[in-house]
Amino acid sequence: xxxxxxxxxxxxxxxxxxxxxxxxxxxxxxxxxxxxxxxxxxxxxxxxxxxxxxxxxxxxxxxxxxxxxxxxxxxxxxxxxxxxxxxxxxxxxxxxxxxxxxxxxxxxxxxxxxxxxxxxxxxxxxxxxxxxxxxxxxxxxxxxxxxxxxxxxxxxxxxxxxxxxxxxxxxxxxxxxxxxxxxxxxxxxxxxxxxxxxxxxxxxxxxxxxxxxxxxxxxxxxx
Amino acid sequence: xxxxxxxxxxxxxxxxxxxxxxxxxxxxxxxxxxxxxxxxxxxxxxxxxxxxxxxxxxxxxxxxxxxxxxxxxxxxxxxxxxxxxxxxxxxxxxxxxxxxxxxxxxxxxxxxxxxxxxxxxxxxxxxxxxxxxxxxxxxxxxxxxxxxxxxxxxxxxxxxxxxxxxxxxxxxxxxxxxxxxxxxxxxxxxxxxxxxxxxxx
Numbered sequence: 001x002x003x004x005x006x007x008x009x010x011x012x013x014x015x016x017x018x019x020x021x022x023x024x025x026x027x028x029x030x031x032x033x034x035x036x037x038x039x040x041x042x043x044x045x046x047x048x049x050x051x052x053x054x055x056x057x058x059x060x061x062x063x064x065x066x067x068x069x070x071x072x073x074x075x076x077x078x079x080x081x082x083x084x085x086x087x088x089x090x091x092x093x094x095x096x097x098x099x100x101x102x103x104x105x106x107x108x109x110x111x112x113x114x115x116x117x118x119x120x121x122x123x124x125x126x127x128x129x130x131x132x133x134x135x136x137x138x139x140x141x142x143x144x145x146x147x148x149x150x151x152x153x154x155x156x157x158x159x160x161x162x163x164x165x166x167x168x169x170x171x172x173x174x175x176x177x178x179x180x181x182x183x184x185x186x187x188x189x190x191x192x193x194x195x196x197x198x199x200x201x202x203x204x205x206x207x208x209x210x211x212x213x214x215x216x217x218x219x220x221x222x223x
Numbered sequence: 224x225x226x227x228x229x230x231x232x233x234x235x236x237x238x239x240x241x242x243x244x245x246x247x248x249x250x251x252x253x254x255x256x257x258x259x260x261x262x263x264x265x266x267x268x269x270x271x272x273x274x275x276x277x278x279x280x281x282x283x284x285x286x287x288x289x290x291x292x293x294x295x296x297x298x299x300x301x302x303x304x305x306x307x308x309x310x311x312x313x314x315x316x317x318x319x320x321x322x323x324x325x326x327x328x329x330x331x332x333x334x335x336x337x338x339x340x341x342x343x344x345x346x347x348x349x350x351x352x353x354x355x356x357x358x359x360x361x362x363x364x365x366x367x368x369x370x371x372x373x374x375x376x377x378x379x380x381x382x383x384x385x386x387x388x389x390x391x392x393x394x395x396x397x398x399x400x401x402x403x404x405x406x407x408x409x410x411x412x413x414x415x416x417x418x419x420x421x422x423x424x
Contacts (some may be wrong), residue, residue: 088337094321094388095314101380102311107297108282108381110289111241112304 006034013053020060027064032057127210127217129198132177135217136194139181143190156188161196162205169206169221177208177217224255230264237268243287243378285377286384319345320354324376324388328358328369346370354379 004013008029020027032054041047168175177197184190197219200206209218236244236252249261256264265288269281279290292300312320319342322334334342349355358371377384 084337088339090389091318091321091325091337094325095317098317098321098324098380099312099314101382102317104294105379105381106311107294109292109297109300110378111238 004035004039006031006038013050017053017056017060020057027057027060030057030061032061124209124211124218127177127208131210131217132194132197132208135177136181136190139178139190140187142182143187156192158192158196158199161189161193162200165193165196165200165206165219169219174218174220177219180219224253226264229253229256230268233261233264234268237281237288237290240289242374243285243289245287248287282381283383284381285374289378313345315340315345316348320349320372320376321388323349323355323370324372324385327371328361330361330367330369332367334370 004010004016008031009016009019009025013035016025016030019025020030035057036054039050041050165175165180168180180197181190181193184193197206197208201208204222207220207222209220210216211218232253233249236249246258246261246265250256250258253261265281265283272280278293278296280293282289282291284291315338318338319334322337323329326333326337331342331346334346346355353373353375355370355376356373357368359369360366361369372385376382382388
């Protein structure tokens, strides 16, 4: 390892190069001539090392001395990225604006929608067999007592009742389950009508919708 | 129709509605009045509430009118409805919402390209809180969903309508670039046309 001596620096050559690389000293200010003149080279190894280091220094110095290239023209992508960033910042502004509005709105109260669910749209769900049975029982209980004593001879079939219901639903969009049973003349009719309804549900011809709010069951045709 | 009577009817309509009532809806009730007259009555009603120093006021919000409480009574109302206080939106949610609001309709990818992070969770939250909705699908490969804001969004922030927010065109103008487009934004015009016709879900 050998030292170089110049007006601005004295020390190992490779450390000088490191400094120059890291911009810790101004390469342009180092006189190469000084270094060459003041260096003492004792053998071939040192000589070759010196030539490499000097060449590196020369290269760095030439880069530093040459006029800088024109500012690089921004590519479309860079412009896009910049716009994107500006747009994002703008959005941040809007977000801040929204936040202030949100805070202010926290003190403004509207009528409470939750309280009014009772008046909201009627909510229907498909009636279960249990719902139907319950309604059926209520109709049976509603029958006058003496009806029970009547023994009817006419044969009423489930098929008849199915046709009856289909005919009715041809004209009307829906019928109340209880109403349909109450319209039946006798207990026998009621039971047959009920069986007809169950059969039609099984066949997928009708739908029994149960209004959760007031417990009404409606029969509608299945589309 | 007697204007005083009409005014009372409108006040009733505002009272019973838990969502802002549109002028259009009022017109359906008061057929003989035109929208300009209804607006005039609403303004009068607003003034009445103002001058009589009532604790309530009529505010124009979410493309309609609503009776709301005045801000100074908030502390007392909050005492009664302790459980009803909802969580405020996170910074990420607000930013995403701002992007959706200004640039709608747009896809998740477009939101993400602007924010630089995944928008999945945030979009779910906003959707759950009914602040954004799906307005259609973009006619590009993969037909991604397009998002837009809801009326609830307007009400949540107390906005009359979307014009209170800067539109994308305005934003672009501020940036001084008419030519700039997002990478996926080239079909924007086409999509707007399609959206105005029908929801593409």
